[in-house]
Amino acid sequence: MKKVLEGSHAVAEAVRLARVQVISAYPITPQTHIVEILSDYVTTGKMDAKYLRVESEHSCMAALIGAQSTGIRTFTATSSQGLALMHELLHWASGARLPIVMAEVNRALAPGWNIWNDQTDSLAQRDTGWIQLYCEDGQEVLDTTIQAYRLAEIVNLPAMVVLDAFYLSHTYEPVDVPDQDEVDRFLPPYKPAFILDTKHPYSLSPLVTPNAYMEMRYDIAMAMDDALGQFDRVEEEFAMIFDRRYGAVEAIDCDDADIVFVTSGTVTSTGRLLLEELRPRGEKVGVLKIKLFRPFPVEAVRRALGKAKKVVVVDRNFSFGASGIFAQEVRAAICNVPGHPPIFGYIAGLGGRDITVQLLEEIYFDVKGSATPRKESIWVGLQEVNRAT
Amino acid sequence: MQLDALDKELMCSGHVGCPGCGATIAMRFVLKALGEKTVMVLPACCWSVIAGPFPQSSLRIPVIHTAFETGGATASGVRAALDMKGDTETTVITWAGDGGTFDIGFQALSGAVERNEDFIYACYDNEAYMNTGIQRSSSTPYGAWTTTTTGADWKKLRKKNIVEALVAHRIPYAATANIAFPEDLIRKVKKAKAIKGSKFLHIYASCPTGWRIPSEMSIKIARMAVQTNIFPLYEVENGVNYTINYKPKEYLVREYFKLQGRFRHLKDTDLDQIQEMVNEDWWLLLRKAGEHA
Numbered sequence: 001m002k003k004v005l006e007g008s009h010a011v012a013e014a015v016r017l018a019r020v021q022v023i024s025a026y027p028i029t030p031q032t033h034i035v036e037i038l039s040d041y042v043t044t045g046k047m048d049a050k051y052l053r054v055e056s057e058h059s060c061m062a063a064l065i066g067a068q069s070t071g072i073r074t075f076t077a078t079s080s081q082g083l084a085l086m087h088e089l090l091h092w093a094s095g096a097r098l099p100i101v102m103a104e105v106n107r108a109l110a111p112g113w114n115i116w117n118d119q120t121d122s123l124a125q126r127d128t129g130w131i132q133l134y135c136e137d138g139q140e141v142l143d144t145t146i147q148a149y150r151l152a153e154i155v156n157l158p159a160m161v162v163l164d165a166f167y168l169s170h171t172y173e174p175v176d177v178p179d180q181d182e183v184d185r186f187l188p189p190y191k192p193a194f195i196l197d198t199k200h201p202y203s204l205s206p207l208v209t210p211n212a213y214m215e216m217r218y219d220i221a222m223a224m225d226d227a228l229g230q231f232d233r234v235e236e237e238f239a240m241i242f243d244r245r246y247g248a249v250e251a252i253d254c255d256d257a258d259i260v261f262v263t264s265g266t267v268t269s270t271g272r273l274l275l276e277e278l279r280p281r282g283e284k285v286g287v288l289k290i291k292l293f294r295p296f297p298v299e300a301v302r303r304a305l306g307k308a309k310k311v312v313v314v315d316r317n318f319s320f321g322a323s324g325i326f327a328q329e330v331r332a333a334i335c336n337v338p339g340h341p342p343i344f345g346y347i348a349g350l351g352g353r354d355i356t357v358q359l360l361e362e363i364y365f366d367v368k369g370s371a372t373p374r375k376e377s378i379w380v381g382l383q384e385v386n387r388a389t
Numbered sequence: 390m391q392l393d394a395l396d397k398e399l400m401c402s403g404h405v406g407c408p409g410c411g412a413t414i415a416m417r418f419v420l421k422a423l424g425e426k427t428v429m430v431l432p433a434c435c436w437s438v439i440a441g442p443f444p445q446s447s448l449r450i451p452v453i454h455t456a457f458e459t460g461g462a463t464a465s466g467v468r469a470a471l472d473m474k475g476d477t478e479t480t481v482i483t484w485a486g487d488g489g490t491f492d493i494g495f496q497a498l499s500g501a502v503e504r505n506e507d508f509i510y511a512c513y514d515n516e517a518y519m520n521t522g523i524q525r526s527s528s529t530p531y532g533a534w535t536t537t538t539t540g541a542d543w544k545k546l547r548k549k550n551i552v553e554a555l556v557a558h559r560i561p562y563a564a565t566a567n568i569a570f571p572e573d574l575i576r577k578v579k580k581a582k583a584i585k586g587s588k589f590l591h592i593y594a595s596c597p598t599g600w601r602i603p604s605e606m607s608i609k610i611a612r613m614a615v616q617t618n619i620f621p622l623y624e625v626e627n628g629v630n631y632t633i634n635y636k637p638k639e640y641l642v643r644e645y646f647k648l649q650g651r652f653r654h655l656k657d658t659d660l661d662q663i664q665e666m667v668n669e670d671w672w673l674l675l676r677k678a679g680e681h682a
């Protein structure tokens with residue numbers, strides 16, 4: 001049924017439809033709408049679940065690790081400082097092979113206090129062994145959350161569904177909310193092999209000596225690699241029932257493009273408008289949307305960028321001492337392809353500053369006029385900065 | 390002596406605790422009292438190692454090892470999930486050291502108890518971070534040497550009173566227990582198991598390695614801790630009803646301190662001062678229990 005929903009509400013609907021049994025969360029703007037709705041669902045019986053109102057995000061993730069270890073489905077949502085506080089337990093969840101799903105609302109990290117959109121929070125967690133899926137609109141948020149459970153439970157790894165603060169979390173859009181029986185057909189009950197069970201008293205996550213640790217890590221690495229192929233399979237199954245699919249990446253007008261923009265999150269929508277603006281003027285420009293960030297879809301990225309003369313990566317995030325994080329990943333993906341195009345890294349929109357079509361157009365003509373990148377990262381839309389000495 | 394507990398051992402031989410380890414004795418009695426329908430949450434501590442390396446375990450119950458500061462939180466999640474599965478019968482117990490309880494895990498513990506989660510939180514107290522090599526914790530007593538309170542810098546701060554902190558939460562049940570008093574310990578574990586909501590057990594567990602005592606002195610010293618009023622045996626219901634379980638005849642703390650290498654540097658004047666502290670704490674407890682010395 002089509003409904004007009006906030007991005008946050010789309011997440012909550014998906015969690016309800018996934019028949020999650022334990023939810024735990026700690027409030028942080030702009031994640032709050034998600035958890036308020038879910039709290040209400042549990043209170044009013046719209047969901048048959050427990051809602052643990054814990055005293056911190058750290059405890060939240062610990063509680064979910066405990067809950068999921070009994071063989072039930074769990075959910076949380078957080079943002080920024082909250083995700084950073086969870087860091088230790090993000091590693092724990094993947095190491096313990098628990099397919100916990102969380103919604104992560106991309107918000108800037110302090111200081112200064114800033115509740116607006118910025119991707120550095122989730123990207124800083126890229127090495128924690130979580131699948132990461134970046135969404136563009138409300139429908140994709142709902143669909144991806146349901147798919148995340150399926151994918152996570154196949155490979156026994158946790159998954160993060162990432163959505164932009166406000167641009168997505170607080171924006172109302174028409175969203176098709178599927179029926180429960182359709183979702184049930186797509187998402188079978190969770191049945192893990194090892195659980196906390198007094199009849200079969202396993203010890204979970206015990207001390208592991210150098211004799212076995214490396215093999216366990218290798219198994220996680222294999223599972224993460226496997227998630228790449230499984231993602232396509234999950235999308236296939238999803239499309240058969242719901243007739244919607246997104247792709248690990250989406251190449252928009254890339255086939256004949258000289259310059260391809262690499263985007264993620266809602267900036268992709270701005271990129272689509274850029275194409276509408278520039279294509280009629282004869283500019284050969286394309287957009288490559290990256291949805292699946294972990295595991296990184298290296299082959300798909302190589303294929304999509306194979307014909308481009310120049311690649312532009314727009315990063316709403318930054319790794320100090322290095323560059324934009326998507327730019328790093330794209331460089332790493334194509335560096336072994338002979339004759340690969342140069343990568344132009346642009347930093348834009350940090351801490352919720354708008355990324356407009358005009359800004360992307362400026363970037364486009366800047367790149368068109370440069371044979372090679374002037375710098376590793378070009379910060380755009382920057383006011384003059386008095387640097388502290 | 391016949392104990393009112395399972396004959397079956399839920400803790401096996403082959404554990405890797407030090408000889409004379411009080412924490413292993415405590416575990417053995419507690420599991421005998423709880424029985425097989427028990428799930429254990431085990432944050433980082435000596436017991437993370439004592440339990441044995443993958444793929445072995447010295448415990449015949451399901452165990453979830455978890456991060457150091459998450460004992461209260463992980464147990465909350467396990468409880469919630471078991472309840473959702475319709476299993477309200479299985480006991481969930483967190484088994485943590487003093488560091489994981491008094492210090493880094495205190496927030497998660499306080500949160501769980503404020504929510505009155507239905508579980509037992511057992512802290513085996515060896516009065517320092519033993520797993521990492523005998524560093525001081527807020528449970529380390531006044532006067533003690535540890536590897537981070539050495540020489541003239543021996544600990545000059547009092548031990549945190551953890552039971553009183555829990556009592557301030559109006560926890561349904563809080564009790565102290567001691568490995569040298571197994572009947573009392575087992576009775577308290579069984580009592581805790583039968584009560585709904587959060588329960589806290591503070592179990593004195595001597596540590597030959599960290600305290601610089603011979604392993605065969607483990608129980609003797611544990612008994613003396615009670616006899617000297619250094620570690621009184623008592624229980625508190627609903628944050629108000631105090632019962633003192635054992636009233637020793639005047640023993641001097643001096644005897645207890647003289648036996649342990651960790652207190653070797655203390656002078657008689659230090660011991661006099663400690664005696665006063667212990668007396669003061671005991672009077673305070675008597676007052677709370679409505680008794681007078």
Ligand SMILES: Cc1ncc(C[n+]2csc(CCOP(=O)(O)OP(=O)(O)O)c2C)c(N)n1
Nearest residue numbers: 433434435457486487488489517518519520
């Ligand atoms: C976040 C974090 N910090 C530090 C450690 C290292 N660490 C593991 S066990 C431990 C001390 C445990 O002390 P306690 O809880 O008293 O248990 P004991 O080892 O004395 O039995 C420490 C500091 C850790 N595992 N996690």
Ligand code: SF4
Nearest residue numbers: 407410435519596598
């Ligand atoms: S160090 Fe102490 S607590 Fe740890 S195993 Fe040895 S005796 Fe037991």
Ligand SMILES: [Mg+2]
Nearest residue numbers: 486487517519
């Ligand atoms: Mg200790």
